[in-house]
Amino acid sequence: xxxxxxxxxxxxxxxxxxxxxxxxxxxxxxxxxxxxxxxxxxxxxxxxxxxxxxxxxxxxxxxxxxxxxxxxxxxxxxxxxxxxxxxxxxxxxxxxxxxxxxxxxxxxxxxxxxxxxxxxxxxxxxxxxxxxxxxxxxxxxxxxxxxxxxxxxxxxxxxxxxxxxxxxxxxxxxxxxxxxxxxxxxxxxxxxxxxxxxxxxxxxxxxxxxxxxxxxxxxxxxxxxxxxxxxxxxxxxxxxxxxxxxxxxxxxxxxx
Amino acid sequence: xxxxxxxxxxxxxxxxxxxxxxxxxxxxxxxxxxxxxxxxxxxxxxxxxxxxxxxxxxxxxxxxxxxxxxxxxxxxxxxxxxxxxxxxxxxxxxxxxxxxxxxxxxxxxxxxxxxxxxxxxxxxxxxxxxxxxxxxxxxxxxxxxxxxxxxxxxxxxxxxxxxxxxxxxxxxxxxxxxxxxxxxxxxxxxxxxxxxxxxxxxxxxxxxxxxxxxxxxxxxxxxxxxxxxxxxxxxxxxxxxxxxxxxxxxxxxxxx
Numbered sequence: 001x002x003x004x005x006x007x008x009x010x011x012x013x014x015x016x017x018x019x020x021x022x023x024x025x026x027x028x029x030x031x032x033x034x035x036x037x038x039x040x041x042x043x044x045x046x047x048x049x050x051x052x053x054x055x056x057x058x059x060x061x062x063x064x065x066x067x068x069x070x071x072x073x074x075x076x077x078x079x080x081x082x083x084x085x086x087x088x089x090x091x092x093x094x095x096x097x098x099x100x101x102x103x104x105x106x107x108x109x110x111x112x113x114x115x116x117x118x119x120x121x122x123x124x125x126x127x128x129x130x131x132x133x134x135x136x137x138x139x140x141x142x143x144x145x146x147x148x149x150x151x152x153x154x155x156x157x158x159x160x161x162x163x164x165x166x167x168x169x170x171x172x173x174x175x176x177x178x179x180x181x182x183x184x185x186x187x188x189x190x191x192x193x194x195x196x197x198x199x200x201x202x203x204x205x206x207x208x209x210x211x212x213x214x215x216x217x218x219x220x221x222x223x224x225x226x227x228x229x230x231x232x233x234x235x236x237x238x239x240x241x242x243x244x245x246x247x248x249x250x251x252x253x254x255x256x
Numbered sequence: 257x258x259x260x261x262x263x264x265x266x267x268x269x270x271x272x273x274x275x276x277x278x279x280x281x282x283x284x285x286x287x288x289x290x291x292x293x294x295x296x297x298x299x300x301x302x303x304x305x306x307x308x309x310x311x312x313x314x315x316x317x318x319x320x321x322x323x324x325x326x327x328x329x330x331x332x333x334x335x336x337x338x339x340x341x342x343x344x345x346x347x348x349x350x351x352x353x354x355x356x357x358x359x360x361x362x363x364x365x366x367x368x369x370x371x372x373x374x375x376x377x378x379x380x381x382x383x384x385x386x387x388x389x390x391x392x393x394x395x396x397x398x399x400x401x402x403x404x405x406x407x408x409x410x411x412x413x414x415x416x417x418x419x420x421x422x423x424x425x426x427x428x429x430x431x432x433x434x435x436x437x438x439x440x441x442x443x444x445x446x447x448x449x450x451x452x453x454x455x456x457x458x459x460x461x462x463x464x465x466x467x468x469x470x471x472x473x474x475x476x477x478x479x480x481x482x483x484x485x486x487x488x489x490x491x492x493x494x495x496x497x498x499x500x501x502x503x504x505x506x507x508x509x510x511x512x
Contacts, residue, residue: 011378086378119332122267122342
């Protein structure tokens with residue numbers, strides 16, 4: 001009966017990531033269970049990005065095959081009725097049978113959030129990494145410009161064996177709003193832990209522990225695992241996924 | 257040995273309000289226990305506002321008498337070490353013996369947050385009230401201007417017996433940032449549930465269920481309990497408290 005794409009927002013705090021696992025709560029399992037209640041058949045759903053344990057999303061995209069002739073608005077309401085309150089469907093779109101949530105995505109956008117006040121923030125504790133040392137966000141912003149373009153990002157991931165570590169980064173930027181430093185990166189796709197390793201290296205630049213040029217030198221080294229440390233998962237949020245003409249622009253611009 | 261004022265941020269989700277109660281977790285108890293660990297003596301702390309169960313704070317102010325000669329920065333670090341992660345001290349200031357956190361405050365500022373998207377937001381679920389019906393925030397902003405000034409706010413609280421229901425509102429405004437509608441009100445002090453009752457009435461104006469003039473008519477009626485409904489506690493946050501020259505401007509401008 002066709003295929004449906006969903007845009008999901010979730011608080012990843014209590015989940016062991018997107019991908020289904022025996023014994024542990026996952027986003028995929030919760031969404032598949034809710035879809036099965038409406039669809040009357042349990043089906044595998046495919047996501048744009050398999051976010052890690054503790055990572056959040058404002059604009060994750062998943063797709064699945066329909067068994068029910070319900071319209072998109074009814075799907076949104078029905079799924080939100082069954083989903084727990086830390087996962088929600090923001091919108092639903094009928095798509096063609098050749099739509100693939102993972103392979104069809106041409107750009108993913110993440111934001112890494114650092115709470116850079118003197119004391120930790122209770123209201124932001126689940127959605128930001130706390131760094132008390134004052135960060136030079138302009139140095140961080142300057143440093144991350146070296147990442148834009150098509151490069152071998154081996155240094156910003158673990159060893160990938162024979163798989164390619166070449167990716168295209170479309171945009172990278174760092175900015176500050178009061179006590180919060182945001183790092184945003186958009187790319188064709190990302191290597192495992194790439195955003196969190198980049199954030200970890202940029203925080204070292206911001207603290208003055210590394211010079212601005214260090215990011216470019218890490219990139220050029222192509223040595224797996226050189227960049228880091230891997231910044232904690234709870235600061236990361238998948239903001240949106242772009243499918244060109246296949247789906248309207250989805251996801252949020254920021255946390256609002 | 258003198259007196260200390262603390263600026264507190266907290267996530268009120270799991271607390272039964274500020275004021276201490278037998279059997280239930282409260283902000284006051286947590287802070288008093290932490291202070292006692294540093295001060296070596298349990299003392300009563302006084303707060304600018306006794307926030308209700310579920311209400312948050314970015315800039316609550318409390319004061320207590322010192323038994324220890326530690327400096328303000330040491331106090332901040334020591335208290336944050338002992339406090340649970342949903343309560344934090346943002347700053348500490350030595351104050352005179354005549355400083356009173358409640359009676360010395362000349363202005364309290366609250367923000368009520370409404371998530372006004374088509375679906376509920378998992379990331380904002382603890383810090384906003386979800387209203388799916390599209391709100392006319394300009395009508396809400398226009399309506400709340402009638403509250404500015406010194407008025408009898410009886411209609412915006414419960415019956416207060418013989419106690420005065422006259423208060424001075426310094427500022428009231430509503431604005432929108434993407435899916436979120438914010439309502440901010442600053443006043444000399446507030447009647448019980450005044451901000452939440454005002455928010456409840458303004459949401460009815462925003463939905464088109466009440467005309468803009470209804471807020472002014474409620475005010476003029478002076479009938480206890482006329483305004484409302486009382487909007488849920490989890491959308492409310494005490495942003496800051498003003499003590500004139502007695503304390504630096506404290507608290508946050510917004511959730512960042």
